Amino acid sequence: SEEKNISLASPTKVELRCKLDENSNLKNPQVTWKRGSETISHTSKTKNSWAIQLTISDRSQLGSYTCILKGEKEISATFNLQVPNIEGREKPIITYEGDTAVMVCKTEHDPKAWTWYMTNGTEKVPITKILHADKFQIKRQSANVNRLEIFKLTKGDSGVYWCEAAFDLESSKSRFELKVLSIAAPFKPFIAIVAEVAILVTTIVLYEVCSKRKGKGGGKEFDQIEQL
């Protein structure tokens, strides 16, 4: 069965059409459109396609609509009508004390408004420009891209942040996890590797000096005599 996601930002009329492939074995199937358990009557029908027309004006009308074709076998296709997806970051963002953190939210359609939240325990607290002027900055990179910048990071800034895009139909959210590490964190492996390099280089040079000293005794002049 096939599935298709359709993003709707504002109230609109949609036509969902299921089209049967000409080469299919299914002949003259019985077609039903369903949403959950509710059956919807199709508004238009051609030789090989069946469609329904929907007016989406409310968030309750979003969801999955399926067309089921019954014949010798049953095939179906689902349309997922949903709010536009926000592109964020699933993996935690790693930053360091004193540095700046940047979180970018991107959607396909232009939302009416953007809101950023930080979490205090389990509570979502909106970040307003007036309250946290020197610490936070919200920049509008374009209509559908929004940035949150957090300055002078401290360990306490670690946690979950939310970016919310408000559309006519419904709001969409994306989660960010911020981790603030101390500057010492990457230094441990760094020092370890530098130490390894220093040890190896010293070993190689010492080995060479030692083997040269051993060789100088008999080797070289002997070789030259042999050559002639």
Added chain:
Amino acid sequence: PVPAEAGRAPGPPDGGWGWVVVFGAFLSIGFAYAFPKGLAIFFKEIQDFFGTSYSEIAWVSSIMLATTYGAGPISSILVNRYGSRPVVMFGGLLCGVGMISAAFCTSILQLYICVGFITGFGLALNLQPSVIIIGKYFLKRRPIANGLAMAGSPVMLCTLAPLNQFLFDNFGWRGSFLILGAILLNCCVAGALFRPIGASTAQAKTQVTEEVKDALKGKITEDGPMENKTEEEGGNDCFEKVNQYLDLSLFKHRGFLIYLIGNVLMFLGFFAPIIFLAPYAKHTGIDEYSAAFLLSILAIVDMVARPATGIIANSRWVRPRIQYFFSFAIAFNGACHLLCPLASSYTGLIVYSSFFGLAFGMVCAMLFETLMDLVGAARFTSAVGLVTIAECCTILMGPPIGGILIDTFGDYKYMFIKCGAVMVLAGTFLFIMNYYNYRMLAKEEKERKKKEEDPKSVRTEKEGKKNWNKDSTQHGPELEPLREKGEGVKKEMNGT
């Protein structure tokens, strides 16, 4: 093949410490080629952090690549002057410093300088000397040594890609750059392994003393004033000075010119398919992970193909005609690209990736071997520098031209056709020109042998030896063991 040296001299070690040097070169070359590619993982995050566009970030890679190839002649001059070891160690240090300072950058411009220029220059100082020192340690087994050393690139890429991802997930981009700086310092370890050697030029000189002792007596005393003379002249004439460290007379060398033109042409179509393979796969509807898997297949086949090609190229049937094998590899590569548009399914793309990996490995394994074969180990130092700076332009032009083709026609197949056509053309050109070159070399060899039988030839031989001396004076500290040997010989001669 180069006359004179290979024919008469016993040759470089071809083993022993040479294999340790191959390992060092493996590391060094691996970092030089794989590191810029591995950085791509960090770009999205850095792009978000500085709020720049994708093309501004891509410049970091381009600057790095341009510097690595463009600084070739500088690398050659330094190796001619100081030998491979100090240059590689300094290069490793520079890379480390570049990446460590990049961890503290606050603007994209600073990244261009730290990651692009400084690290790029450091990698250039790693790449050339590693290839050069293989030519000094190997002759009979040189193709194998080259194949093994060049295998460093795919192995490093397969190691760096997951490592970079791990570092990024745990330390963010700043911490990762800091740690990568430390990792790049390992190039200094590789450099420490590059023990200086003057074997090939030393042997040539001892052979000379064997044959014409009288001429040699006059010769060795001539050596002193002649060296002073060249240094004096060097001081006066800038061109002469440059020529002392970077052999510009190579531009009159037939084999070198053939190689240069063929390779410059080839690089127009060499890298673009790799860069666009994953996007092309995604374009045909394949998911991201399967597309990345195609590149893994390419790298794995590449890893095996390089040493295997080295072994084949070393065999007694292929070695004398190695230039033909190289031309064939390039044309084979081109043929793969031309057939790629026919592969529409995922299986087809897997087949393409495997053959591409094979062809890519074959070409890379022999890339420097064929140049060494044409110009000889002595002039290779300068040759490699001049070749890389010429290739620099086409390497940088290749992917953007491919990108323009894709954007204009909305279809990837024209890019593949362009790359395939360019490479088949380059392969054919090299094949024909090398056939001509082999014929001319055989003719020259015959003439030279005829002249040797002629007693009048002593004078021309002296001139011939003068040229050999010029070559050996270009090799700075590697000359140390050479001079000692020469003096030892003098003692013996005076004794008899």
